[in-house]
Amino acid sequence: MDIFFGQLFTGLSIASILLLVALGLAIIYGAMGVINLAHGEFVMLGAYGTWFLQSQFGLPLIPCLLLVFFMVAAAGWVVESTVVRFLYHRPLDTILATWGIGIMLQQAVRLSAGAELRYVQTPEFLSGSIDIAGVGIPSYRLFILALTAALLALTWFVIQRTEFGMKLRAVTQNREMASCYGINSARIYSLTFAFGSGLAGLAGALVAPIKSVAPDMGTNFVVDAFMVVVVGGVGSLIGTVVSSGLLGSGTAGIAFLLNDTLAKALVFLAVVVLVRFRPQGLFVDQRRR
Amino acid sequence: MTFTRRNFLKSTAVAGVAGSVGFPHIWIKDSGAAWAANGEIKVGVLFSLTGTTAVVEKSMHNATMMAIDEINAAGGINGMKLTAIVEDPASDPATFADKSNKLVLNDKCVSVFGSYTSASRKAVLPVFEKRKNLYWYPTLYEGRECSKNVMYTGAVPNQQQKEFIPWLVKTFGKKFYLIGSNYIYPKEENNVCKILLKELGGEVVGEEYVPLGHSEFGSVLNKFRETKPDVIFSTVVGDSVIALHKQYKAAGFSPDKMPMASLTTSEVEIAAMGGEYAAGHFTSAPYFMGHQSKENEVFVENYRKRFGKESVTHFVSEAAYFQMHLFRKAVEKIGKGDITPIAVRDATAGLEIMAPQGKVKVDGDNLHCYLWPKIGQAQADGQFKVIQQSSDWVKPEPYWAYPGQSCTKDGLKGA
Numbered sequence: 001m002d003i004f005f006g007q008l009f010t011g012l013s014i015a016s017i018l019l020l021v022a023l024g025l026a027i028i029y030g031a032m033g034v035i036n037l038a039h040g041e042f043v044m045l046g047a048y049g050t051w052f053l054q055s056q057f058g059l060p061l062i063p064c065l066l067l068v069f070f071m072v073a074a075a076g077w078v079v080e081s082t083v084v085r086f087l088y089h090r091p092l093d094t095i096l097a098t099w100g101i102g103i104m105l106q107q108a109v110r111l112s113a114g115a116e117l118r119y120v121q122t123p124e125f126l127s128g129s130i131d132i133a134g135v136g137i138p139s140y141r142l143f144i145l146a147l148t149a150a151l152l153a154l155t156w157f158v159i160q161r162t163e164f165g166m167k168l169r170a171v172t173q174n175r176e177m178a179s180c181y182g183i184n185s186a187r188i189y190s191l192t193f194a195f196g197s198g199l200a201g202l203a204g205a206l207v208a209p210i211k212s213v214a215p216d217m218g219t220n221f222v223v224d225a226f227m228v229v230v231v232g233g234v235g236s237l238i239g240t241v242v243s244s245g246l247l248g249s250g251t252a253g254i255a256f257l258l259n260d261t262l263a264k265a266l267v268f269l270a271v272v273v274l275v276r277f278r279p280q281g282l283f284v285d286q287r288r289r
Numbered sequence: 290m291t292f293t294r295r296n297f298l299k300s301t302a303v304a305g306v307a308g309s310v311g312f313p314h315i316w317i318k319d320s321g322a323a324w325a326a327n328g329e330i331k332v333g334v335l336f337s338l339t340g341t342t343a344v345v346e347k348s349m350h351n352a353t354m355m356a357i358d359e360i361n362a363a364g365g366i367n368g369m370k371l372t373a374i375v376e377d378p379a380s381d382p383a384t385f386a387d388k389s390n391k392l393v394l395n396d397k398c399v400s401v402f403g404s405y406t407s408a409s410r411k412a413v414l415p416v417f418e419k420r421k422n423l424y425w426y427p428t429l430y431e432g433r434e435c436s437k438n439v440m441y442t443g444a445v446p447n448q449q450q451k452e453f454i455p456w457l458v459k460t461f462g463k464k465f466y467l468i469g470s471n472y473i474y475p476k477e478e479n480n481v482c483k484i485l486l487k488e489l490g491g492e493v494v495g496e497e498y499v500p501l502g503h504s505e506f507g508s509v510l511n512k513f514r515e516t517k518p519d520v521i522f523s524t525v526v527g528d529s530v531i532a533l534h535k536q537y538k539a540a541g542f543s544p545d546k547m548p549m550a551s552l553t554t555s556e557v558e559i560a561a562m563g564g565e566y567a568a569g570h571f572t573s574a575p576y577f578m579g580h581q582s583k584e585n586e587v588f589v590e591n592y593r594k595r596f597g598k599e600s601v602t603h604f605v606s607e608a609a610y611f612q613m614h615l616f617r618k619a620v621e622k623i624g625k626g627d628i629t630p631i632a633v634r635d636a637t638a639g640l641e642i643m644a645p646q647g648k649v650k651v652d653g654d655n656l657h658c659y660l661w662p663k664i665g666q667a668q669a670d671g672q673f674k675v676i677q678q679s680s681d682w683v684k685p686e687p688y689w690a691y692p693g694q695s696c697t698k699d700g701l702k703g704a
Contacts, residue, residue: 003515010507017505107339115343117531117561122539129541135514136541210539211504212531212561216341220502255508260499261471263508 006135007256008249013141015248016148017207021221022228022240023148023155024199029226030235031172031192034084035095038102039225040218042197046072046204047213048109051118061123061209068205069198076197080190088189102218110215120208144206151199156237158195168192172235227271233281243282247271324399325628329372330620332357333392335403335413336609340380341502342527345557345605346405349427350375351596352606353402356613359591366620374398382412389416389424399630400425400616405605407431407474414439423630425616427608429552429574431477432687435696438630440637441657442612442649443605444575446481447689448662449552452679453573454485456664457550462519463491468509468533471498475524478552481690482522494518499525504532510540513547523551530554531562534570544569555603559671567667574604575660576646577673585645601671602645611644615651618642650682655696657685 025039049068053059059067079101087094126143129136159165170178171185179185203221211217228247232239247267254263274282324330334357336350337343357371365371374396376388385404392398393416401417402425404410410426417424417438425440432445457465465486469475475498483493494516497509513521525533530553537549549570556578559567578589578601588610592602602610619636620628639653647661659682665673688694693703 003511006511006514007508010511013507014505110339110343115338115347116557117344117528119531119561119563121563122535127539129539131541138536138539138541140539210532210535212528214344214528217528220504251505252508256511259497260503260505260508264500 002134005133006137007252009135009137009141010256011249011252012145012245013248014252015245016141016145017203018224018228018248019152019241019244020144020148020203020206021200022225022232022244023151024196024203025222025225026229026232026235026237026240027155027159027199028193028196029229030237031168032088032189033091034088034193035091035098036084036193036196037095037099037222038079038105039098039200040220040222041102041105042072042076042200042218043204043207043221044109044213044215044218045075045105046201047120047208047217048113048118048204049201050120050205050208051213052113054120055118061121061205065202065205069202072201072204073194073198075201077190077194079197080193084193085186085189102222106215106218113215115215118213120205120213122209140209147206151202152237152241155199159237164188164191227268229281231271231274231281233283236281236283239281239283324397324630325369325625328368329370330366330628331372331374331396331398332616333389333396333398333401333403334373334375335378335385335388335392335401336405337380337409338377342380342405344561346380348557348600348603348606349405349609351600352592352602352610353613355592355595356610360613360617366617367625369625371617378403378409380406380409382406382408385409386412386416389413393417393420393422399423399620399628400633402427402609402613402616404428407472410439421631423634425612427612428605431474432689433477433691434687435655435701437634437656437700439656440612440615440634440651441655441685441687442608442615442651443658444660444662445657445685445687445689446478447686448575448660448683449573450478450481450485451683452662452677453550453552453571453664454482454491455489456677457520457522457571458486458489458491461548463489464494464517464519465491465522466494466513466516466518466520467496467522467524469498469524470501470503470526470529472501474526477690478524479522484690499529501529502527503529506533506536509533510536510542513542514540518547521547521549523549524553525551526553530558531566534558534562534566538566554667555605556601556671556673557603559667560599560601564667564669564671567671568669570667571676572665572667572673573662574665575662576602576604576607576644577663577665577675578602579665579672580646580663580675582645582647584643588645607645611642611646611649614644615640615642647682652685654698655685655687657687657696659684 028034028036046068049071050064053064083097122140126140129138167183167188171188175185228244232243251263251267254266334353336346357373361370378385378388392401400423404426405428407430427442429443467479551572554572589602618640619633622636623632637651641650650659661682662679663675664677665675668674687696695702
């Protein structure tokens with residue numbers, strides 16, 4: 001029983017990290033249709049930002065989170081206004097350009113921060129584990145779970161309940177028409193890209209204490225993030241939540257029954273089959289294109 | 290055949306490949322033995338400075354360059370300077386092979402020093418065997434190789450495990466959980482571990498391999514909880530080591546009751562995870578930075594003077610360092626005109642040298658090294674405390690797990 005409970009929590013925990021990383025991508029890919037292959041590198045920048053703030057200024061993790069969000073959002077804003085902006089009508093070129101940006105960011109970090117792995121400290125009060133039903137649940141994982149839920153709520157609020165969100169939804173539905181109504185669509189896109197990038201940076205800052213911080217750490221994340229978004233259905237926030245839950249618990253379950261190598265392969269297989277028969281993903285956002 | 294664009298591209302591509310393959314043969318025949326011309330000896334240095342394994346390979350590169358500078362500062366070898374030709378193979382086995390070809394054929398290096406992963410060593414092997422050159426490989430590896438064109442200065446499984454496993458069984462118990470990354474090295478090490486455990490009446494309660502770069506150990510930790518092993522025997526490598534240690538501690542496990550015993554966790558990985566996560570776990574290796582000896586003190590001091598006082602030395606950078614001095618000692622024995630890669634190899638066989646870990650010797654038959662295995666316990670300050678050192682150097686037996694097979698002067702016997 002306690003093993004089942006422990007396994008359930010492991011699944012939830014993997015799912016929360018998946019969701020955290022995919023959230024920013026879901027917004028950028030879902031709302032703007034931009035396939036941003038540099039997403040993993042924004043996660044990496046967030047992790048390095050935290051390491052930098054911690055090692056240079058001795059800041060604890062929690063204040064770092066806020067700073068890192070704005071730092072990486074600023075980086076995203078720069079990337080959008082210097083490169084991505086000019087490629088909105090050329091999706092294939094966007095893939096190539098963002099991939100190139102990703103490689104440049106990796107090498108820039110490697111040259112400036114060094115190739116060695118870095119480490120980020122877990123806050124003292126979150127470094128232990130809490131005993132629930134005889135199972136030691138790492139408190140930092142609980143923290144990630146809670147924060148992911150909070151970020152999800154915040155994202156939903158921004159998109160559904162603010163003026164910015166309303167404009168964003170208008171631009172997503174029909175850019176020309178929205179512009180006719182006086183919405184500055186270029187500005188909306190810039191802000192969206194920055195917000196999505198900031199979320200990616202935040203994800204990086206949060207996972208840094210349980211994983212290692214290295215210049216190429218983003219590569220795995222970007223694959224996972226795209227998988228979540230594609231399975232969930234492009235442009236659907238609820239789809240992203242459900243699909244990260246399914247993929248997370250699926251991976252954890254198979255890894256426990258068999259092993260991690262097979263878990264990865266089988267989950268990919270399931271995704272391929274799903275996309276074959278339901279290319280639009282699990283949840284489809286009903287809208288006119 | 291009509292002259293279409295596609296056909297044109299095809300035929301030029303074929304011509305290009307044929308040209309690049311055939312070309313070297315034209316001039317290699319009359320190239321002569323210019324291995325030590327103009328008072329310099331060229332050696333290739335082939336460690337990845339970029340890519341996934343750059344973290345560790347950079348330190349091997351550093352140790353190699355430091356040894357070269359030491360040799361040159363002391364007047365070179367028989368009056369000749371060592372010239373390092375540095376190439377960056379970017380953590381890619383195919384690039385390792387390309388760069389090896391370049392170093393051997395174009396630059397005429399008499400030896401090449403390089404590689405961390407087995408994949409990259411396997412990729413360059415054909416180059417060195419075909420061109421009758423010599424490759425120096427400083428990493429611990431899985432054994433089961435018997436090339437006459439490679440000097441192996443890292444440990445093989447029998448050297449790391451023969452004393453380690455009995456010690457673990459005696460100190461902690463007989464139930465082992467084997468966890469490794471999913472490739473050849475952990476599987477071969479675990480073969481050896483299982484043979485040793487069987488002799489000792491031990492039990493394997495789980496054996497599992499995670500993908501390279503894996504960083505999510507939740508399910509694996511739950512299996513530890515369920516099977517309750519006495520020892521977790523880890524051959525996980527790279528970034529995964531850090532994730533495993535961090536998540537192990539966060540899950541509330543304690544190294545006093547269920548320690549991780551590793552062959553791959555070194556000072557580098559500990560520096561990247563923070564000492565508190567590694568403290569209490571064990572590693573078996575021929576060298577630790579905290580090893581007490583005069584040679585090591587000098588080595589560490591010079592290394593830190595040169596690469597920063599935060600930098601660490603570890604078991605592969607130490608081997609990268611002493612193998613260059615082995616090379617020096619070998620070339621010193623050879624007359625100026627007689628220097629060839631094969632002459633260097635023959636001069637190295639049986640050679641002894643004082644390394645930071647202790648006095649090491651190259652086995653004359655299998656070209657691996659006699660080493661001094663140690664058991665270290667990681668401390669919160671990021672260093673290892675040496676708990677036990679073997680009483681004598683341990684002979685390398687690359688085919689230990691394969692009875693009837695042995696690596697001799699004339700190659701593999703009994704396969």
